Amino acid sequence: MVYTGVLTKMQTEFQNPIQYYLVFKNDFIHVNQLLNKSITMTYVGSECLNCGLNREIYRQGFCKSCFFDTPNAGDWIMRPELSTAHLGKEDRDIEYEKKVQLQPHIVYLANSSNIKVGVTRKAQIPTRWIDQGAHEAIEIVEVPNRYLAGITEVALKDYVADKTNWRKMLKNEIEDEDLKEWRQRLKSHIPTEVKDYFIEHNEETHLHFPVHQYPEKPKSLNLKKEGTYSGNLVGVKGQYFIFEDNTVFNIRANEGLVVEIGI
Structure with missing residues (x-):
């Protein structure tokens, strides 16, 4: 079975162990059910999480234009001490900033x-x-x-x-x-x-994570560069896939990539 979609941060449920879900537009994958199975991931393209266009991802799942425009990527996101909504002062969108900051x-x-x-x-x-x-x-x-x-x-x-x-x-x-x-x-x-x-x-x-085997020397997968990767999934921790050969893949860091996942 092959699933195709835009990568976004995995959704989770606080259970023992943590339950993980990859959610696509028209489908989802219960990642825990993939443990000890071979999966193939293939890079298909990119889709900005803000404008939805096929543009190169700059940071945080956004194209460069959106990254410097959307309130979802304001400096106060990473540096909360820069928040100003409590003063009624706008950064990019005061209504959004009030909703989140206040x-x-x-x-x-x-x-x-x-x-x-x-x-x-x-x-x-x-x-x-x-x-x-x-x-x-x-x-x-x-x-x-x-x-x-x-x-x-x-x-x-x-x-x-x-x-x-x-x-x-x-x-x-x-x-x-x-x-x-x-x-x-x-x-x-x-x-x-x-x-x-x-x-x-x-x-x-x-918190208890669904990991059957921890990597001794984790090596990060650059799917966009490699194009495709196949491996046996042995764990999920944080926002990382962990594979049997010590390869790890950070879902959060690759938001906005369009991928095919074959199971």
């Missing part, structure tokens, strides 16, 4: 390759942790807008990482940490205007 946000600690601090909308918990391949996570603060979450993240980055080492995450080189202890350790570094939003009492969330 809702509850969580600052959290996640452990995937190391302890890291991050920001996400409350509605994206635990999806954000799943996408990062974190095996454990905990909320630190819950604030009413993205800006307050952003300045908290900036303040805490001096004391804990804000990036994931994707190779260590995929190799499962992990150590369990006491995230409640880490949260208390970082409490004094939270900005004054955010201290009242500190979460005192909650437990760690633990």
Whole structure:
């Protein structure tokens, strides 16, 4: 059977293990059912996730024109401390920015390759942790807008990482940490205007991924360059396919590619 569609971030369900779905326009694939099966992926073309045109993908699934125009790719997406909707100040589209920025946000600690601090909308918990391949996570603060979450993240980055080492995450080189202890350790570094939003009492969330075999030396697949690839799928973690020959493929990083997947 062959499925054809535009790659977008896999949708997930928080179960044990995590359930993954590749969703195309007219069909979907329950990825967990592909484990220990041989699949073939073929690059067909590109389709911008914003304008829908057959244009080369620049970043985040968008063509270059859309990347610098759509509110979905504003600087505040990656740097929440730049959010300005709480001031009524527009970046690209004030209505969209109000909708996204002026809702509850969580600052959290996640452990995937190391302890890291991050920001996400409350509605994206635990999806954000799943996408990062974190095996454990905990909320630190819950604030009413993205800006307050952003300045908290900036303040805490001096004391804990804000990036994931994707190779260590995929190799499962992990150590369990006491995230409640880490949260208390970082409490004094939270900005004054955010201290009242500190979460005192909650437990760690633990996540379990459908992986039968971790890669010893993960090598990233560039499907656009290779054209086609076949391999035995042995795991899914974060937004990565993991294959038996140590090849890994980042679905999120390849959003906007049109592919054929043969099973």
